[in-house]
Amino acid sequence: xxxxxxxxxxxxxxxxxxxxxxxxxxxxxxxxxxxxxxxxxxxxxxxxxxxxxxxxxxxxxxxxxxxxxxxxxxxxxxxxxxxxxxxxxxxxxxxxxxxxxxxxxxxxxxxxxxxxxxxxxxxxxxxxxxxxxxxxxxxxxxxxxxxxxxxxxxxxxxxxxxxxxxxxxxxxxxxxxxxxxxxxxxxxxxxxxxxxxxxxxxxxxxxxxxxxxxxxxxxxxxxxxxxxxxxxxxxxxxxxxxxxxxxxxxxxxxxxxxxxxxxx
Numbered sequence: 001x002x003x004x005x006x007x008x009x010x011x012x013x014x015x016x017x018x019x020x021x022x023x024x025x026x027x028x029x030x031x032x033x034x035x036x037x038x039x040x041x042x043x044x045x046x047x048x049x050x051x052x053x054x055x056x057x058x059x060x061x062x063x064x065x066x067x068x069x070x071x072x073x074x075x076x077x078x079x080x081x082x083x084x085x086x087x088x089x090x091x092x093x094x095x096x097x098x099x100x101x102x103x104x105x106x107x108x109x110x111x112x113x114x115x116x117x118x119x120x121x122x123x124x125x126x127x128x129x130x131x132x133x134x135x136x137x138x139x140x141x142x143x144x145x146x147x148x149x150x151x152x153x154x155x156x157x158x159x160x161x162x163x164x165x166x167x168x169x170x171x172x173x174x175x176x177x178x179x180x181x182x183x184x185x186x187x188x189x190x191x192x193x194x195x196x197x198x199x200x201x202x203x204x205x206x207x208x209x210x211x212x213x214x215x216x217x218x219x220x221x222x223x224x225x226x227x228x229x230x231x232x233x234x235x236x237x238x239x240x241x242x243x244x245x246x247x248x249x250x251x252x253x254x255x256x257x258x259x260x261x262x263x264x
Contacts, residue, residue, distance in 0.1 A: 002014050002021040003021070003046075003048070005023060006039060006042055006048070009025065010025050010026060010027045010028070010029055012024050012025040012026050013026070017061050017163075017174065017175050017176055018059065018062075020061075020164055021164070022164070023048075023162040024160075024161045025160045025161070028158075029160065032142070032146045033143055033145065033146035035050075035142075036138075036141055036142035036145045036202075037138040037139050037141065039162070040138040040141055040142070047164050048162040048164060048165075049162070049164075049167065049168050049171050050145075050161075051160070051171045051175070051201065051202070051203065051204070052145060052148065052158045052159070052160060052161075052203035052205070052210075053158065053159065053161055053177065053203065053204055053205045054157055054158065054159070054206070057177065057178075057206070058176075059175065059176035060176040060177075060178065061173070061176035062173040062174075062183045062184075063173065064165065064166075064170035064173040064187055067170070067173075067183075067184050067186075067188040067191060069184070070184050070185055070187075070188035072124070072188045072189070073123070073124065075188075076121060076124075076229065076232050077121035079232050080118075080228065080232060081120075081121070083231070083232065087115055090113065090115075091113060091114050091115035113246055114245065114247065115246050116227070117247075118224075118228065122225050123225065124229065125196070125222050125229060126217070126219075126222050126225075127195070127196040127197065128196060128197040128213070128214075128215030128216050128217050128218070128222075129215060129217075130198075134215075136198070136214055137194075137198040137214040138200075140198065140212045140213065140214040141202055141214075143257075144200075144211075144212035144257070145202050148203055148210055154205070154206075158203065158205065161175070163175055167191060167194055168190075168202075169187055169191040169201060170187060170191075171204070172186065172187070172204045172209065173187055175204070177204040177205070178204070178207060178263065180207060180263035180264075181233060181234050181235070181261075181263055185233070185234075189229060189233055190211070193211065193229075197213050197214070197216060197226075198213065198215040199212065199259070200212045200214075206262075207262045207263040207264060208260065208261070209260070209261045209262070210258065210259070210260055211258070211259040211260075211261075212257065212258060213256065213257045213258065213259060214257070216253065216255050217253060217254055218254050218255060219254070220250070220251070223251070223253040226250075226253055227246060227250035230249075230259070230261070231246070234263070235262060236263050237260070238261070
């Protein structure tokens with residue numbers, strides 16, 4: 001046994017992932033929501049983060065410590081400047097949404113996207129409000145994990161794993177989930193969302209990443225700034241996959257307790 005396991009877990013096995021070992025369950029626990037919250041609650045002592053993934057995903061482990069060097073505000077400000085320079089012609093010209101001449105019959109053009117309402121980097125979104133009565137990060141993560149397992153078409157192939165990591169934000173890099181997003185930036189964003197919104201990484205498999213949110217923004221202007229952070233994560237479902245325009249995406253964020261990102 002590489003590390004001591006919390007009590008009450010089903011059988012499983014240890015597996016090498018890069019420089020560290022993870023534990024993979026053979027079968028999911030019966031009450032995933034409660035087990036998940038309990039595991040997260042014990043994580044400050046055990047150092048083990050619960051996570052859902054495909055156990056046979058190709059592993060490309062990266063060092064989570066690379067996120068330590070990311071100056072998040074500076075990087076996002078520079079990235080937004082470049083993103084705005086490239087996208088401004090499309091935001092400014094509604095005709096850019098018109099289909100090309102060879103568009104197949106019956107295919108609707110993408111609606112015009114005016115883009116973010118910022119001429120320069122607006123700064124990080126303020127922290128989400130704490131109601132004092134809603135679920136904490138552990139309970140919110142447990143609910144998200146249980147819902148994902150109930151509704152996702154790939155749920156039957158997902159497994160609970162325990163990953164030695166200081167936070168859930170470091171798990172995608174530690175297990176070698178993917179190299180599609182820039183992992184140091186993604187790790188820095190996830191850490192910051194943990195602090196500001198009570199976010200926890202629940203699952204990463206294929207090209208998809210699921211995050212639970214205990215304290216989502218409620219103010220529409222705050223949600224716009226958070227939506228820009230989501231855009232700058234480079235996730236394809238936000239950057240390159242209309243017809244959801246930036247204003248529409250931002251309007252859906254207040255109160256949302258689960259964020260989904262995917263990369264092709």
